[in-house]
Amino acid sequence: MESVRLGFGPRVPPEVLSHVLSWLDDTYDISDASRVCRAWYKIAFPHLHQHMTIRHIRYLHTLTVRLELETTKTELRVGPCLRALSINLDPDVLHQDLHRPLLARFERVLTHLTYLELLELRYSSSPNLMSIFRSFRDQCSQLRWVIIRRLGGGSEDDQNEDVFVFKNMKRLEISWKHLDLQTPSRVPSALIRMVEDSPELYELRLDLTAIEMDDEYIEIPWWPSEFFRHLQNPLVQLRSLEIGGTYAINWEALLQGSSQCSLRRFFEQHPDLHTIRFRNDEHRMNLPFEPSLVEHLFPSVIEFTGPLAICAGVMGSRLAEQLREVSVYDELIDPILPCDNIFETLASVIRPHPKLEGLMLQLTCEDSDPAVDRLGDVLLKTSTLDTILAATPNVWSILIGVPINWTELIMPLRRVPRITEFHFKDSKRTSIEDTLLFKRKVIEIFDLCPMLLKIIGLRDGEDGSTLNVYREMDRFGVTTDTWGECHR
Incomplete structure (x- = not known):
């Protein structure tokens, strides 16, 4: 991007100016300080508002009001600038009925987020939030990177898969606990469909845990091999894969080259994977992994996490x-x-x-x-x-x-x-x-x-x-x- 002159001295890239202004507690103060400061703020505005993190309900209210007031005649608009939005509110806040009107208003102004590319949403068992996922999908056509992290579990929406509604994603990061399902892989069927509806998926990170309801929660593993066996998407563009949560892998079958090991076949069919992560192996993989097999399964890897x-x-x-x-x-x-x-x-x-x-x-x-x-x-x-x-x-x-x-x-x-x-x-x-x-x-x-x-x-x-x-x-x-x- 072309550098700009700040009224004196050499030209300064807008990225540098926005980085300096980002250290201010409140950039709106500088926008009214002087003519020069207003010019600085106007130059840096698009960069300052590319990424926004909502950690308090009052910040969500402020953003909602700002978007409601923005029109095509508004000189400095947040909506067209926002590329990444992270919502990390206290789960208890979202349970409260008094915030339902605000969430409904926020859904209506999502049409202003024309160029939003990344959405990160951390939530708990909150039925109030279920419709917001579809609103993001329908209103934000440029959305290609979705991060969903569910904090804890609850009986109200353990089986509610309305969160997995996105299509044509390039990056998916899902951290989710759910009731044990009847699918062979113990992965929610809606999540499987979301992956299948993303043929250009570049990065896939799954941190999943199935829960069996008894007198208390019992965590049971999901099966990556079965997940890839039944997946109706070749994932030809996939370059980064993370397997995490509570999962089970038949390492002996993978090491022995068994034709029944779909996970091994998956790696053999995806030699261009450059990032591979096995997180928190609950079943302790302690079998010797020969270097020759590593070179065969992961020939392009540059980042690796595992036991x-x-x-x-x-x-x-x-x-x-x-x-x-x-x-x-x-x-x-x-x-x-x-x-x-x-x-x-x-x-x-x-x-x-x-x-x-x-x-x-x-x-x-x-x-x-x-x-x-x-x-x-x-x-x-x-x-x-x-x-x-x-x-x-x-x-x-x-x-x-x-x-x-x-x-x-x-x-x-x-x-x-x-x-x-x-x-x-x-x-x-x-x-x-x-x-x-x-x-x-x-x-x-x-x-x-x-x-x-x-x-x-x-x-x-x-x-x-x-x-x-x-x-x-x-x-x-x-x-x-x-x-x-x-x-x-």
Whole structure:
């Protein structure tokens, strides 16, 4: 886009100007400050309103009113500028009947979102929202990327599949819990149809969990093999696939080349997949995955996420030369048994990864009881980490979600001089001496890695809670604590 003159000095690209203005708490203030400021705001307006996130009901009301007042004569219109809309409201808010009129008004103004391309909607069991999905489909003809994340479950609309109404999508990200269905794959039939009605689908991410209603919810797996077996869409344009949630894969059939394994046939028919993710394998894939099989099934992969056994095959194959991002996870089935070096298998087979930019090593524990939780022990030896990082010299982002000896991090981090951010499994310090030692080590790490911008320590919450405390430290000594969801 052509640069513009701001009334003085050289020309500045509108993207740069909008980035600067985006740091203001309220850009509307600058629009009335002066003639020059109004000119700046007018130039940056389309860029400032390309993406909008709605986190409070009052923001949804403000957007609705703004769109209701906009006409073709309005000089600065949000509707034609908006390309991506994320709605992440408190699920309890959407349950309230007093907000039904607002939701109805919002549906009526969706005709203004002429160029909307991405919709992200996080919701819970809210019947009030069901019609809004069809409204987006009917009113936003440019919509090609849909992200639906359902928070929790409820009996009111567990079987309501009105959310899966979109067609001709290029990217689909679905996180959904539903009652156990009679389909062979335990995937909602409407979701299957939505995928089938998207012949140019480029990215598919499914985080699904089937629920069996009894005295309590019982999570049961969905079957990716059956899903692809019955899918009436060859997905010839697919390049990114993520399988997650609670799922079951017959790994033995896939490894043995069984003609009955439709998932293996799917990968053989899609050699151009460059991103493959197996999230949260509940059934613990621990069979050896030969590098030759990896090269056969995933010849074009550059980003891979999966259990340790598969990642060992991926990182020990010739694909190592092309990989850009790898996320490895493993699970302690029995935390009582001795296990002091989980990732030694990976270190023993890893090849040089000259293009790798991101690396994540994650470990979870099946039994979350703090009394038997082994995640406080050192489960990744420094020598093993050193071997792994020696094979990834150009990596710039590292996350170590495995307990390590943080006092010995200097040696392995010498291997990655280009690192810009480092996340690691931190431990609580119980003495002043321990805290001072940690701060000295942090300073040493920053001195060692000139491009490092921040270090983030991942800590478990109090009393075995499901939260992590993220302690971020930069090279200027500024420390920030935040809280977020734990991956355990």
